[in-house]
Amino acid sequence: MSHTFIIIDDTQDDVTKTQAIAERFRNLSFLASANTYDDGVNLILEHQPHLVFLEIDPSDKKSNLSLSLINELYRYLTVVPKIIVTTSKKDLAYDALQYEVIDYLLKPLNINDFRKAILKFDRAIKSDLPHMEVKNPVATYEVLDEAEVETLKEDKVDENVNDIEVKATPVTIEKPTVVQQPDQSLVICVKSYGDYRYIDSNDVLYFEADNNSTDIHLNNGEMITAFKTLKHFETVLPPTQFLRIHNSYIINVNQVSRIHTGNTVCYIKNSTTKLPFSKSYKENVDLIISRIAGGNYLEI
Template structure:
């Protein structure tokens, strides 16, 4: 059985390089690639691959690629694909581990590190099997014992195939749309917030005030930059050095006065020129829904 995978990377050359290495493993089957956050999420929801290679520090910041993409998947999928991070930045490894990624690979990708990551992926998949309802409990899974150090088109080495019993079919996943639950943890106190109840995030030095639709404000001891990194950008976008807004809570945007209005309130938040692209994105997303313009 082949395990399907998707590559999400803003650099198309890196997509190709990752695919070339992955093709040397016969248990992996390429499905598609994406160069941006939204495109990547949509492809994953459409194909529901077993594995995703994900860049989290893109050169093209407009691609919005980040670890928050993983959070977004949990809103829709009961079984989220395994994730292998592929990036050039070393100092995000610890943060990535919090998202329970399979592995963290540094570019340029090394075949030995890649092989170890695929073995970890294989082990992670097998550890999930007892918890799945399987239509056919046993099949043959081919793992390529890869010893090549050259590109596949020039290498002339023999490979050995080993058979390992695993499931013949992955379970059909029923997609259920659910909101993200944000947990604010402080000294053993776990405060759970439904993302749909958040109006906006406001910077306060090294902490962030979270404003809710019931009028309550909760302080989290994380910077606004941290929230910008981890929040799903399909729901939350930064519009100012001091504000991240919930797109679903926007009732009005006045581009002349450079302000966004919050639903069911008199609150209006300024947006700055440096985040004008995000404001344009909000306008586009609202227009892309059930929309009538008069």
């Protein structure tokens, strides 16, 4: 099966290099590329590819490329493409992994790391399928040039060199029966001077800004203060579970019991707490409404 991909990078030379490596894999099919945040979002919404190669630390800051592009996709798409980050710095690796990206590749791209990333992507795509028994191994084919084949022949000292085909070499993974497991909830660690406080994300009702710190309100009535800004939490929290609805609030989508659009208020389950939402975050509120309606839902 061929999987389509888009490249989003502020440098056209890097776009070309990424495309050249990706097109060596027969299961990948190039669609288009973009150099800015807005063009990238529009391309993804238009083509809805399986995979996106994304630069998140551009040399051209006017391109506005960053991890926030992934958040934007969740506003419009039910199924967001798999993301492989391609960048020059290691600094954002931890933040990127919070967005559940497939892999984080450093430039200049290395073919061995790239191959591993594609295999991870292939496995992730298959894990999204319904429960099924996989009877046949899955192969990701990489097209080799003549020079690389000669190198392989030299390394293959104990085997018949004629066994090597010039067109492609299959990398095969034996896969056992796929068994779906329940999703594991995110654990949020609030660290302060050697004190590690672990919080199950399902226990969080909402985050509230308090100057340069953030108060985390839990369903047991407890409040924990983290010395990070609300903007920081907006960047690292998974948008599938947490959305910002106000300059002062990020809400757990799964803890919403009522939304009153006339009064611009969201209500929290099993409590009298109600949080205001602002017009600038109305799209996020609309997204909450659509997500709830997309579940096991009856409207009367």
